[in-house]
Amino acid sequence: xxxxxxxxxxxxxxxxxxxxxxxxxxxxxxxxxxxxxxxxxxxxxxxxxxxxxxxxxxxxxxxxxxxxxxxxxxxxxxxxxxxxxxxxxxxxxxxxxxxxxxxxxxxxxxxxxxxxxxxxxxxxxxxxxxxxxxxxxxxxxxxxxxxxxxxxxxxxxxxxxxxxxxxxxxxxxxxxxxxxxxxxxxxxxxxxxxxxxxxxxxxxxxxxxxxxxxxxxxxxxxxxxxxxxxxxxxxxxxxxxxxxxxxxxxxxxxxxxxxxxxxxxxxxxxxxxxxxxxxxxxxxxxxxx
Amino acid sequence: xxxxxxxxxxxxxxxxxxxxxxxxxxxxxxxxxxxxxxxxxxxxxxxxxxxxxxxxxxxxxxxxxxxxxxxxxxxxxxxxxxxxxxxxxxxxxxxxxxxxxxxxxxxxxxxxxxxxxxxxxxxxxxxxxxxxxxxxxxxxxxxxxxxxxxxxxxxxxxxxxxxxxxxxxxxxxxxxxxxxxxxxxxxxxxxxxxxxxxxxxxxxxxxxxxxxxxxxxxxxxxxxxxxxxxxxxxxxxxxxxxxxxxxxxxxxxxxxxxxxxxxxxxxxxxxxxxxxxxxxxxxxxxxxx
Numbered sequence: 001x002x003x004x005x006x007x008x009x010x011x012x013x014x015x016x017x018x019x020x021x022x023x024x025x026x027x028x029x030x031x032x033x034x035x036x037x038x039x040x041x042x043x044x045x046x047x048x049x050x051x052x053x054x055x056x057x058x059x060x061x062x063x064x065x066x067x068x069x070x071x072x073x074x075x076x077x078x079x080x081x082x083x084x085x086x087x088x089x090x091x092x093x094x095x096x097x098x099x100x101x102x103x104x105x106x107x108x109x110x111x112x113x114x115x116x117x118x119x120x121x122x123x124x125x126x127x128x129x130x131x132x133x134x135x136x137x138x139x140x141x142x143x144x145x146x147x148x149x150x151x152x153x154x155x156x157x158x159x160x161x162x163x164x165x166x167x168x169x170x171x172x173x174x175x176x177x178x179x180x181x182x183x184x185x186x187x188x189x190x191x192x193x194x195x196x197x198x199x200x201x202x203x204x205x206x207x208x209x210x211x212x213x214x215x216x217x218x219x220x221x222x223x224x225x226x227x228x229x230x231x232x233x234x235x236x237x238x239x240x241x242x243x244x245x246x247x248x249x250x251x252x253x254x255x256x257x258x259x260x261x262x263x264x265x266x267x268x269x270x271x272x273x274x275x276x277x278x279x280x281x282x283x284x285x286x287x288x289x
Numbered sequence: 290x291x292x293x294x295x296x297x298x299x300x301x302x303x304x305x306x307x308x309x310x311x312x313x314x315x316x317x318x319x320x321x322x323x324x325x326x327x328x329x330x331x332x333x334x335x336x337x338x339x340x341x342x343x344x345x346x347x348x349x350x351x352x353x354x355x356x357x358x359x360x361x362x363x364x365x366x367x368x369x370x371x372x373x374x375x376x377x378x379x380x381x382x383x384x385x386x387x388x389x390x391x392x393x394x395x396x397x398x399x400x401x402x403x404x405x406x407x408x409x410x411x412x413x414x415x416x417x418x419x420x421x422x423x424x425x426x427x428x429x430x431x432x433x434x435x436x437x438x439x440x441x442x443x444x445x446x447x448x449x450x451x452x453x454x455x456x457x458x459x460x461x462x463x464x465x466x467x468x469x470x471x472x473x474x475x476x477x478x479x480x481x482x483x484x485x486x487x488x489x490x491x492x493x494x495x496x497x498x499x500x501x502x503x504x505x506x507x508x509x510x511x512x513x514x515x516x517x518x519x520x521x522x523x524x525x526x527x528x529x530x531x532x533x534x535x536x537x538x539x540x541x542x543x544x545x546x547x548x549x550x551x552x553x554x555x556x557x558x559x560x561x562x563x564x565x566x567x568x569x570x571x572x573x574x575x576x577x578x
Contacts, residue, residue, distance in 0.1 A: 002520075002527050003537040006375040009368045016529060018494025025492050031332045033367055035324035040372050043320045050364070050373045057360040061350020071346045075339070078322055079298045083329050084339045086295040203314050205307025231291075238291050240305060248292040 010037045059196045067157070069101055073197045076100075077206075082244035090224070092134045093286040095247035097229040102155035103215065107145055110169035113266045115182045118166070122151045122184035124268065124276040125254065130177045131218060131283045138177025139285065142220035145170050148186040148213070182268050185254065185277055186212045188237050201242065208242055211235035216283070223285035230281050254279045299326045345485045352484045356446070358390055362486045365389075366495075371533035379513070381423045382575040384536035386518040391444035392504065396434055399458035402555045404471045407455070411440045411473035413557065413565040414543065419466045420507060420572045427466025428574065431509035434459050437475040437502070471557050474543065474566055475501045477526050490531065497531055500524035505572070512574035519570050543568045 004012050013033045017026055039045070060070040075081045076098060085096045110116060117124075131142040147168045149155055156162040171179050190208040193201060201208055211231050219225040231238060231246055232254040238246055254277045262272040293301050302322045306315055328334070349359040364370045365387060374385045399405060406413070420431040436457045438444055445451040460468050479497040482490060490497055500520050508514040520527060520535055521543040527535055543566045551561040 002535045002540055004368075004371060004375075004530075004533050004535060006372055009372050009375070009533060012533065013368045016493070016495050016531075021493045028332050028334070028338060029489070029493060031328050035328040036367055036369055037372055039320050039324040040369060040376065043317050044376055045317070045373055047373055047377065049317060050369070054358070054360050054364060057346070058350070058353055058358070061347070061353055061360075064347055064350055069343070069347070071343050071350075075343060078325055079293075079302045080325055080329060080339070082293060083295055083298050083326055084334055084336055086293075086298070087329065087333055088336065200318070204305070204310045204318060206305050241293075242305075244293050244298060244301065246291045246293060251291055 006041065010034050013037075056196045056199075063195045068192060070192075070195050070197060072101055073191055073195075074200075076191070076243040077197055077201060079244045085227075086247075090286040092284065093224070094218070094226050094228055094283045095249050096226050097245040097247060097250060098243055099217075099227045100215070100243075102157055103145075103147060103217075104157060104164055104168050107147065107168035107170045108165045110146075110171050110181055111267075112171065112174055112178065113180050114169075115267045116146065116167060116169050117182065117184045120151055120184055124262075124272050125183050125185045126180070126257075126262075126266070126276060126278040127183065127214065127281065128178065128180035128278075129280050129282045131173050131179065131220060131285065132177060133220070133223060134284055134286050138173075139220040139223070140173055140175045140177055142173040142177060142179075142218060142223075142283075142285070143170060144173070144179050144283075145217040145219075146181070147215045148183065149189055151184055151187060153187045153189040180266070182266060183214075185232070186214055188212045188235060191242060206242060207237075207240070209237045209240075210243060211237040211241050211246065213245070218283045218285065220285055223287055226283065226285060228283075230279070232279070252279050252281055295330065299323050302326075345488075348485045357481060359481075359484050359486060361390055362480060362484075363489075365480070365532040366486055366490065368533045374516075375536075379575040381573065382513070383507070383515050383517055383572045384538050385515050386534040386536060386539060387532055388506075388516045389504070389532075391446055392434075392436060392506075393446060393453055393457050396436065396457035396459045397454045399435075399460050399470055400556075401460065401463055401467065402469050403458075404556045405435065405456060405458050406471065406473045409440055409473055413551075413561050414472050414474045415469070415546075415551075415555070415565060415567045416472065416503065416570065417467065417469035417567075418569050418571045420462050420468065420509060420574065421466060422509070422512060423573055423575050427462075428509040428512070429462055429464045429466055431462040431466060431468075431507060431512075431572075431574070432459060433462070433468050433572075434506040434508075435470070436504045437472065438478055440473055440476060442476045442478040469555070471555060472503075474521070475503055477501045477524060480531060495531060496526075496529070498526045498529075499532060500526040500530050500535065502534070507572045507574065509574055512576055515572065515574060517572075519568070521568070541568050541570050 014030045063070045131139045156166040193208040213229040213231045233251050259274045303319045352359045420428045445455040482497040502518040502520045506516050522540050548563045
């Protein structure tokens with residue numbers, strides 16, 4: 001096309017694709033170009049702004065390493081990661097929420113009732129619940145891949161003081177679909193803000209905080225796995241999670257329990273004499289197609 | 290917002306910005322988020338596609354160096370670079386077209402009528418014209434920063450055989466606004482296609498070729514500079530420039546001239562006995578606001 005104009009360039013872009021292009025590739029790239037072009041047209045994007053955007057991507061590239069992915073973080077703070085989660089969430093099932101960059105492969109198995117906090121100090125939190133399918137049938141043998149921050153606000157992969165499997169566990173539900181473990185309450189933390197993403201947050205007066213949460217990947221044979229997080233309802237950042245991860249069905253009450261009431265059947269039974277926290281959270285998984 | 294949904298996330302994103310955010314920053318980022326979200330919603334972007342996009346950006350980051358910028362190339366092949374050029378083009382003036390990554394700072398001065406091709410072989414091309422303002426007044430003392438490929442299809446910065454100022458020149462117009470020089474015809478070439486951008490081009494059956502062109506940055510006191518390119522009308526890639534740089538007013542006839550007709554007043558006068566090519570191209574610059 002020798003007469004490309006600002007009004008026809010989106011069609012020219014689509015017209016350049018060969019006829020045997022995979023239809024889905026064509027659909028995704030055509031939509032991407034259309035929205036990129038509409039963004040530039042609507043804002044009358046200047047050369048300086050365009051250059052700044054490119055420099056930002058270069059900076060994100062330089063700062064990205066096996067330990068830190070600034071592009072994922074950019075997707076997170078722009079709301080794209082959460083949006084993709086929500087697009088593929090099933091209304092009858094537990095909502096999904098951001099995986100984040102801190103998940104560790106091959107977490108150590110944890111028996112039902114065992115303790116995940118090891119030697120770490122802090123209020124004991126007892127977490128328990130049942131994994132169901134959408135017919136409310138408990139799912140025996142479902143697995144929960146669980147992870148969270150240590151009391152210092154760091155995940156094991158960020159913290160030289162922790163071994164890599166610290167605050168990571170893999171639990172399998174019993175014949176009643178039940179899981180249960182103890183830990184300490186996770187804490188709120190900031191996403192890395194010393195790079196280009198931090199500069200965006202600064203520019204719009206946004207903080208880098210996430211509300212505290214427990215991460216789960218819950219899976220069962222014949223069901224769609226759910227990657228999600230559970231948030232306490234008294235967290236100060238609940239209404240302004242910088243990565244848009246909070247969903248109404250993932251907000252729980254972490255109830256304070258009276259001293260001396262700690263139940264039997266736990267590794268810590270008989271060892272917790274004071275108050276403790278308890279949260280009950282059930283998962284609902286949808287069946288595979 | 291604790292109940293973020295796929296329908297309200299764009300508003301939640303805008304709502305997170307503080308009230309004293311710079312209005313232009315707010316406008317650009319809100320539009321960017323809206324189009325990014327609409328893109329994901331319209332295509333039902335899958336987690337696999339989202340991950341692939343992020344891996345693509347990481348790869349672009351790794352391959353980008355001071356000598357090669359894959360993000361600029363991505364912007365080029367997506368049509369964004371050309372679109373930003375066109376948005377800020379002035380209809381009465383010469384169209385602008387992509388700067389590209391091969392411009393070299395501080396090009397060597399070239400006198401009117403001098404030869405830019407040095408010892409390089411090939412058909413002699415005589416290029417001349419006048420720089421005008423939009424009142425058709427010739428602009429004396431206007432400067433033309435000129436660059437092109439050598440006959441091997443490489444720019445000086447890509448080619449160890451050339452010194453860095455090879456096929457780069459800075460010319461100043463005479464009292465009649467005229468410029469004139471000789472060179473060899475530039476050749477068509479491919480953009481780098483061994484990285485993620487090449488993978489996109491492959492996926493949609495697009496070639497990496499650009500039609501041959503002469504680059505100019507034309508400037509004059511009191512006028513808006515224009516960054517542009519001039520294309521021969523017989524180039525096989527004219528209708529499918531992979532970076533969308535061709536505009537109708539930038540397409541010229543490179544006319545073949547009879548042997549023995551080479552004019553006086555050039556460094557090569559009396560030295561060109563055979564046929565040669567000639568192109569006449571006038572620039573029109575708009576006055577500064």
